[in-house]
Amino acid sequence: MRYFNTFILLVFTLFLTSFNSNCYSQYKLKTIVIDPGHGGKDPGSIGKKSYEKNITLPISLELGRIIKENLPGIKIIYTRNDDSFPSLYKRAEIANKNDADLFISIHCDSFSDTSVNGSTTFLMGLSKSNANFNVAKRENSSIFLEENFKETYKDFNPNSSESVMLLSLTQKAKIDNSTILANLIEDQFSKRVGIRSRGVKQDVFQVLWNTTMPSILIETGYITNLEEEKKLNNKTHQVYIASAIFRAIRDYKNYLESN
Numbered sequence: 001m002r003y004f005n006t007f008i009l010l011v012f013t014l015f016l017t018s019f020n021s022n023c024y025s026q027y028k029l030k031t032i033v034i035d036p037g038h039g040g041k042d043p044g045s046i047g048k049k050s051y052e053k054n055i056t057l058p059i060s061l062e063l064g065r066i067i068k069e070n071l072p073g074i075k076i077i078y079t080r081n082d083d084s085f086p087s088l089y090k091r092a093e094i095a096n097k098n099d100a101d102l103f104i105s106i107h108c109d110s111f112s113d114t115s116v117n118g119s120t121t122f123l124m125g126l127s128k129s130n131a132n133f134n135v136a137k138r139e140n141s142s143i144f145l146e147e148n149f150k151e152t153y154k155d156f157n158p159n160s161s162e163s164v165m166l167l168s169l170t171q172k173a174k175i176d177n178s179t180i181l182a183n184l185i186e187d188q189f190s191k192r193v194g195i196r197s198r199g200v201k202q203d204v205f206q207v208l209w210n211t212t213m214p215s216i217l218i219e220t221g222y223i224t225n226l227e228e229e230k231k232l233n234n235k236t237h238q239v240y241i242a243s244a245i246f247r248a249i250r251d252y253k254n255y256l257e258s259n
C-alpha cells in the first residue's frame with residue numbers, strides 16, 4: 001500500500017509538472033516573423049545613394065541569422081528574402097498563418113529636413129501627433145502599388161485618421177508586450193550602438209494592424225540624412241543594428257518566460 005501511495009504521488013506530481021509547463025508554454029517565444037520593409041517595385045524611402053528596400057533586407061537577414069545562431073529553438077520566417085514585393089496584407093498573413101509570437105518590420109525613415117536623424121520604434125496604436133501620422137501614411141502608401149488594393153483594404157483608408165482610430169481599438173490586447181520590446185530595442189540602440197533614439201511611438205500601420213501577435217515597426221535611421229544614410233549602408237553598422245535588436249528580443253523572451 002505504501003508503494004502504491006508513492007506511485008500515486010509520483011503520477012500526480014508528473015501530472016502537475018506537465019500541466020504547469022503546458023500553462024507556461026503559451027508565453028514562450030517560438031516563432032518570429034521578420035519583415036524587411038518594401039522590396040521589388042516599392043523602393044521605400046529614397047536617399048542620395050540608396051533605396052530603403054536594399055537596407056532593410058540585409059539588416060533583416062542578419063537579425064534572423066543571429067537569432068538562429070544564439071537561440072536555435074526559435075523558428076525564423078521572413079516575409080521576403082529577396083527583392084520581391086509581398087503586399088502589406090500578405091506580410092501580416094504570413095505571420096498569422098504561421099502562428100507567430102512576434103512580428104518585426106524593419107524600415108528606414110525619411111524627412112524633408114536632412115539634418116533630422118535617429119531611430120524610432122513604432123507599435124500599433126492611436127496616432128499621437130500629425131508628425132507620426134505622416135510616417136504611418138508613408139509606410140502605408142505601399143498599398144497603392146499593390147494590385148487590387150481597393151478590394152483587399154476596403155475597410156482601411158490609410159489617409160483617414162478616423163478609420164485609423166477605429167481600427168486601432170482592436171489592437172489594445174497586444175500593445176503591452178509590443179511596448180516592452182520596443183523600449184528594449186530603443187534602449188539598445190542608444191546605449192550600445194550610439195544611435196540617437198527618438199523613442200517609442202504609437203501609430204497606425206497597416207502591416208501591424210493585420211497581425212494578431214505583438215508587432216513592432218523599427219525605423220532604424222534616416223536615409224535622408226547623409227551621414228546616417230552612409231552608416232545604414234555600412235555592413236558593420238547593419239550588424240550592430242541587428243545585434244541590438246537581437247539582444248532586445250533575448251531580454252524580451254526572458255521576460256515573457258519568467259512571468
Ligand SMILES: [Zn+2]
Nearest residue numbers: 037044107108
Ligand atoms: Zn519603410
